[in-house]
Amino acid sequence: MNRLSSSLLTAVPADVQRPAYDRSALKTGIVHLGIGAFHRAHQAYYTEAVLNRFGGDWGILGASLRSPTVRDQLAPQDGLYTLVERSSERERLQIIGAVQSVLVGPDNPAALIAEMADPQVKIVSLTVTEKGYCHDPATGNLNVEHPDIIHDLQNLQAPRTAIGYLVAALAQRQQMGSKSFTALSCDNLPNNGATLSNVVQQFAERVSPDLAQWIERNTLFPCTMVDRIVPATTDEDRAHLAERLGLSDEGVVVAEPFTQWVIEDRFVDGRPEWEAVGAELVSSVEEYENIKLRLLNGSHSTLAYAGYLAGFDYISEVMSEPAFDNLISRFMAREAGETLAVPTGFDLLHYQSQLRERFRNTELKHRTWQIAMDGSQKLPQRLLYTLRDQLRGRGNIDIICLAVAAWIRYVSGVDERGDAIDVSDPLASRLRALCDANKGDAAGMVKAVVAVAEVFGTDLRDEARFVETTTVWLERFYEYGVLATVRKYFG
Numbered sequence: 001m002n003r004l005s006s007s008l009l010t011a012v013p014a015d016v017q018r019p020a021y022d023r024s025a026l027k028t029g030i031v032h033l034g035i036g037a038f039h040r041a042h043q044a045y046y047t048e049a050v051l052n053r054f055g056g057d058w059g060i061l062g063a064s065l066r067s068p069t070v071r072d073q074l075a076p077q078d079g080l081y082t083l084v085e086r087s088s089e090r091e092r093l094q095i096i097g098a099v100q101s102v103l104v105g106p107d108n109p110a111a112l113i114a115e116m117a118d119p120q121v122k123i124v125s126l127t128v129t130e131k132g133y134c135h136d137p138a139t140g141n142l143n144v145e146h147p148d149i150i151h152d153l154q155n156l157q158a159p160r161t162a163i164g165y166l167v168a169a170l171a172q173r174q175q176m177g178s179k180s181f182t183a184l185s186c187d188n189l190p191n192n193g194a195t196l197s198n199v200v201q202q203f204a205e206r207v208s209p210d211l212a213q214w215i216e217r218n219t220l221f222p223c224t225m226v227d228r229i230v231p232a233t234t235d236e237d238r239a240h241l242a243e244r245l246g247l248s249d250e251g252v253v254v255a256e257p258f259t260q261w262v263i264e265d266r267f268v269d270g271r272p273e274w275e276a277v278g279a280e281l282v283s284s285v286e287e288y289e290n291i292k293l294r295l296l297n298g299s300h301s302t303l304a305y306a307g308y309l310a311g312f313d314y315i316s317e318v319m320s321e322p323a324f325d326n327l328i329s330r331f332m333a334r335e336a337g338e339t340l341a342v343p344t345g346f347d348l349l350h351y352q353s354q355l356r357e358r359f360r361n362t363e364l365k366h367r368t369w370q371i372a373m374d375g376s377q378k379l380p381q382r383l384l385y386t387l388r389d390q391l392r393g394r395g396n397i398d399i400i401c402l403a404v405a406a407w408i409r410y411v412s413g414v415d416e417r418g419d420a421i422d423v424s425d426p427l428a429s430r431l432r433a434l435c436d437a438n439k440g441d442a443a444g445m446v447k448a449v450v451a452v453a454e455v456f457g458t459d460l461r462d463e464a465r466f467v468e469t470t471t472v473w474l475e476r477f478y479e480y481g482v483l484a485t486v487r488k489y490f491g
């Protein structure tokens with residue numbers, strides 16, 4: 001079967017949307033670090049919509065900081081790939097042309113730095129996941145003991161981290177006397193722009209105070225709220241698409257129809273007209289960000305840990321168990337939802353029922369295991385800020401504690417059948433050791449794990465209500481199993 005490429009664009013079925021603009025007119029205006037499935041189904045989708053509507057030249061150069069996979073998928077396809085939007089009601093296919101090419105950092109770090117330093121580039125955007133910020137999730141400060149940060153501070157010409165790349169490129173711009181760029185964080189972190197600015201500043205300070213000052217004066221780091229559920233693409237997705245398209249596409253991404261992007265409107269040197277194609281450009285994203293992190297991502301992590309342990313592979317399967325659906329409705333209404341301030345006119349109840357609908361989408365194969373990854377980096381903003389607010393206001397914390405207990409049960413590394421869990425987390429071995437050292441003693445396990453300051457800060461270990469309630473759930477999980485426990489209390 002032929003592979004999707006520029007010359008075969010005309011061969012795709014007529015119901016598949018294609019780039020309606022002249023791709024050869026594109027210039028690299030955006031460099032995107034971390035060109036995974038999410039970027040391709042979200043920010044690139046919005047930029048594509050701008051190009052389809054107005055033309056223009058806002059092209060994207062994608063970069064992978066680790067693996068060559070996406071480059072190898074997209075290079076033979078001239079950067080083209082299909083976005084499949086899927087729900088039980090419909091399937092919509094679109095070929096995206098906004099990504100011009102992909103660089104692989106480790107192959108040639110200098111080439112990527114040079115691209116980022118080119119004054120034609122106005123925006124450097126990022127989806128490098130929580131751990132890509134190399135920060136301490138509880139405080140937001142740069143982790144100066146992180147091996148990759150130590151490496152990058154000594155080898156700025158060949159960095160490994162996004163932070164190293166940003167500072168190296170900004171240093172070149174300063175030296176050349178050119179304008180700075182907008183650094184646009186699109187990761188699920190609270191105050192993501194400010195968090196990025198903070199770690200970049202702390203890194204740059206160590207390189208040169210003069211550079212740090214130049215960055216501070218010239219660079220903007222807007223905050224964003226990004227939302228679209230985009231599971232990892234499977235071989236089945238590729239096979240299904242090949243049938244529909246009549247061409248093979250190694251770079252296909254599958255997403256839900258829903259998408260949202262709220263952006264703080266502060267840019268150094270222009271941006272695509274994203275507001276004309278559905279993005280919301282606002283003066284502050286904080287409320288949107290909290291709503292999304294605490295309701296969507298908080299629910300996701302809760303469903304992922306408890307659902308995985310209960311034996312479910314996919315989020316839609318977890319949601320088809322009525323007790324879990326109940327649990328998550330209550331979590332949103334009585335715990336996370338109680339802590340949120342909402343923008344004027346925002347319907348919080350509608351948002352919650354829409355979320356449950358989205359989680360139930362059976363056409364998305366969203367693995368509980370995928371969401372369970374990197375919990376140590378995710379828990380603070382997804383569950384623990386809510387927990388602190390509820391403790392302060394003496395609100396309900398029952399389900400947050402259940403979620404934390406499920407996470408502890410998960411990172412212990414052994415499931416309910418006695419099989420190993422493949423725990424993917426930068427703190428995996430430390431967390432596992434803490435659980436092993438307290439085997440058979442739920443109270444001891446909770447005490448040891450909540451003392452991990454990078455995740456829980458230094459305050460939560462002394463919150464008796466939190467520690468005790470979490471312990472009770474963990475005891476129940478060990479005694480009756482997660483599914484029976486959830487059915488008993490939420491069925």
Ligand code: CS2
Binds near residue numbers: 226228297300371
């Ligand atoms: C998920 C998110 O993998 C995860 O941890 O919670 O990636 C989620 O799908 C997105 O934030 C939705 O916008």
